[in-house]
Amino acid sequence: MPHAPRPHPLDAHFPRNVLGISLVEFIWGLGMPPLFESTFLQIFLRQLGASNLLIGLVPTMVAMGTAVSGLLAFRLTAHMDRKRTAVVLVHVITALPILVFGLILLAGGYSSGTLALFLVLYSCFSIAVGLILPVWQNYIMKIFSEKKAVTAMAVMTTAQSLTKVAGSLFLVRVVERYSFSAPGTGMVFTLVGALFLIGSFPFLFTVEDPGRALGEEPRPAGNDRGQRPSLAVVFRNRAFLLFLGTDLEYFALAGVIAFYANYATEFCGVAPALASGMFMVFSCVGGVLANALLGWARLLSARATYLVTKSLALAGLILMSLYSAPWVFYLVSLLFGASRGTRLMIFTPLVKRISGASDATLYFAVTPILALPLSTGLPLLNGAFLDAYAPLGAGAYRIVFLAMAVLCAAGLAFSTRMKPD
Numbered sequence: 001m002p003h004a005p006r007p008h009p010l011d012a013h014f015p016r017n018v019l020g021i022s023l024v025e026f027i028w029g030l031g032m033p034p035l036f037e038s039t040f041l042q043i044f045l046r047q048l049g050a051s052n053l054l055i056g057l058v059p060t061m062v063a064m065g066t067a068v069s070g071l072l073a074f075r076l077t078a079h080m081d082r083k084r085t086a087v088v089l090v091h092v093i094t095a096l097p098i099l100v101f102g103l104i105l106l107a108g109g110y111s112s113g114t115l116a117l118f119l120v121l122y123s124c125f126s127i128a129v130g131l132i133l134p135v136w137q138n139y140i141m142k143i144f145s146e147k148k149a150v151t152a153m154a155v156m157t158t159a160q161s162l163t164k165v166a167g168s169l170f171l172v173r174v175v176e177r178y179s180f181s182a183p184g185t186g187m188v189f190t191l192v193g194a195l196f197l198i199g200s201f202p203f204l205f206t207v208e209d210p211g212r213a214l215g216e217e218p219r220p221a222g223n224d225r226g227q228r229p230s231l232a233v234v235f236r237n238r239a240f241l242l243f244l245g246t247d248l249e250y251f252a253l254a255g256v257i258a259f260y261a262n263y264a265t266e267f268c269g270v271a272p273a274l275a276s277g278m279f280m281v282f283s284c285v286g287g288v289l290a291n292a293l294l295g296w297a298r299l300l301s302a303r304a305t306y307l308v309t310k311s312l313a314l315a316g317l318i319l320m321s322l323y324s325a326p327w328v329f330y331l332v333s334l335l336f337g338a339s340r341g342t343r344l345m346i347f348t349p350l351v352k353r354i355s356g357a358s359d360a361t362l363y364f365a366v367t368p369i370l371a372l373p374l375s376t377g378l379p380l381l382n383g384a385f386l387d388a389y390a391p392l393g394a395g396a397y398r399i400v401f402l403a404m405a406v407l408c409a410a411g412l413a414f415s416t417r418m419k420p421d
Contacts, residue, residue, distance in 0.1 A: 008145035013207040017143045018152050020206035022159040024091075027199030029163030031192035033171055033280045035098065035125075039261035040171050040188075040276040046262060047180040048115045056383025057119075059258050061126045063368065063375030069130025070365035077135050077361060084208045087132075087139045091200035094128035097121040099193025105186030134364035141352040141360060143206055149349040150302070154291045157345050161287040161337075164280060172277030179272075234366050240354045242417060244370060249310045249411030250343055251371065252404040253336055255378035256317065259386065259397065260329070267394040268324040275329075282333035287341025302346050303418045310412045313339035317405040321398050378404075 010017075034040045045055050077086050101121045105114070144152045171188070178184025234240065261279060264270035290309060316335035319328055348364075355363045368375065382400045389396040 008147065010143065010145045011148060013143065014148055014152070017206045018155050020202050020204075021140060021143075021152070022156050023202035023205065024199050025156050025160035026163050027195055027202070029160035030167040030170075031195035031199070032160070032164050033167040033277070034188050034192055039257075039279045040175075042258065042261045043265065043272050043276050044180055044185060045115070045118075048110075048118070050115060052259065052262075052383040052386040053380065054383070055262070056258055056379035056381075058122065059254055059379040060376040061119075061123050062129060063372060065123065065126025065128070066130040066133055066368040067372045067375075069127050070134050070368050073131045073134045074361045074365040082208050083135060083139050083142070084203055084206065086135055088200055088203050090128065090131040090135055091203070092197060094125060094132055095193050095196030095200065097124040097128070097193075098189055099197060102186050102189030102191070102193055105182050106190060109182035109186075130368070133368070134361050137348045137351070137364040138359060138361040139203075139208070140348060143208055146349070146353060149352070150346065153345045153349060157341060158288055158291040161284040161291065161341060164284040165288075168277045168280035168284065170277075171280070172273050175273040175276050231362075231366065234363060237354065237356075239419065240351070240363065242414065243350065243354055244367065245414030246306060246310075246411050246418065247343075247371060248374070248414065249313060249339065249408040251374040251378055252317070252407040252411065253313055253340065254375070255382050255407075256320075256401055256404050257336065258379045259382060259400065260320065260332075263394065263397040264326070264329050267397070268326060268329070270326050270329060279329060279333045282330045283337030283340070286334040286337025286339075287344075290338040290341040291345055302350060303415070305342055305346060306415045306418065307412070309339040309342040310408070310415055314405060314408045314412060317401055317408055321401040321405065324394065378407075 034044075041058060042055055045058070073090070077083055080086060098121070101118060104117065140153070140156075141149060174184050174188055178187075261275040264275050264279075265272050290305075312335045316332040320332045351363050351367065352360045357363065382404075385400060386396050389399075392399075
């Protein structure tokens with residue numbers, strides 16, 4: 001009589017670990033709308049007199065910071081068998097630049113140097129985000145079994161998406177009441193920094209026991225089958241490089257999200273308060289739906305999930321290129337949110353699986369470096385194009401949207417080549 005498969009030792013800690021990481025994302029989700037893929041930030045910078053090129057610099061700074069800091073994060077943590085303390089510390093460090101900027105605005109208001117100060121502190125924030133990502137991604141994969149990893153990510157990202165809705169609605173109220181005055185924006189950035197700071201500590205609730213939980217002797221992190229991971233190993237992993245091709249769609253959307261709120265407010269009659277908050281609300285709802293149907297319910301395989309949601313994102317880009325009614329922006333935000341929510345849920349477990357490594361920090365660190373031409377180039381290129389062809393008005397934006405649709409289609413083509421799971 002066949003024996004039932006033994007439960008994975010890490011699964012005994014599943015409820016506690018899911019609760020810990022979900023609390024982090026629940027609190028951070030409240031603060032994310034003003035900063036990450038932010039329509040609020042676009043309009044805020046426009047109020048400070050920023051050009052499209054400068055607005056495009058903001059996502060570029062995040063991409064640069066992520067690429068620059070990723071390998072540093074690997075070097076600093078690769079020797080650690082336990083990484084919970086490192087995860088907490090990098091989250092705390094990331095909160096500080098935003099908190100400082102908010103407090104300065106509340107204390108002194110706007111000045112001629114506000115835009116420059118924001119760019120300096122936001123660059124510090126971006127570098128800190130680069131420290132977070134590979135350490136956080138590897139830690140998440142260390143505390144869950146492969147079988148339960150996608151489910152854990154679905155719960156975590158759903159918690160984040162739900163509170164991002166609340167944070168986005170709060171932004172609508174703040175902008176309606178204060179517009180983009182110094183007290184209003186100062187309050188927003190101060191609250192965001194405080195939330196990020198507080199939200200760094202629920203990681204302490206999680207249980208980290210990577211070697212012992214598997215019944216193994218502890219060994220230095222970074223050793224796999226007796227070999228230390230190297231860049232050569234990463235570049236020889238053809239499945240990993242092919243998988244990165246699917247991210248063309250992700251960066252195409254980033255090249256659109258950096259500008260479409262200004263397009264909506266300047267040419268399509270959408271109120272700034274709605275563009276700064278409600279677009280994010282619909283994006284978060286799209287993420288929640290994707291996580292619920294494709295993560296918790298597991299209606300489709302990872303490959304099929306990518307194909308469906310990336311196809312919806314492509315349809316949204318084409319729709320926005322052809323029509324400019326306000327309802328189009330809400331629908332497009334929903335579709336973009338579904339695609340990007342899926343990517344957040346699936347990307348980390350798939351990289352871990354494709355790497356074949358017990359510690360995949362190096363893979364997570366290398367990913368943003370390989371993507372650097374797209375992640376930094378597209379927002380700057382699109383911003384420069386919009387400034388150069390400003391006389392075309394709305395037509396310049398539509399050209400950008402169509403160009404990004406072509407890139408999105410290329411990412412979708414790579415998704416069709418993923419190995420079925």
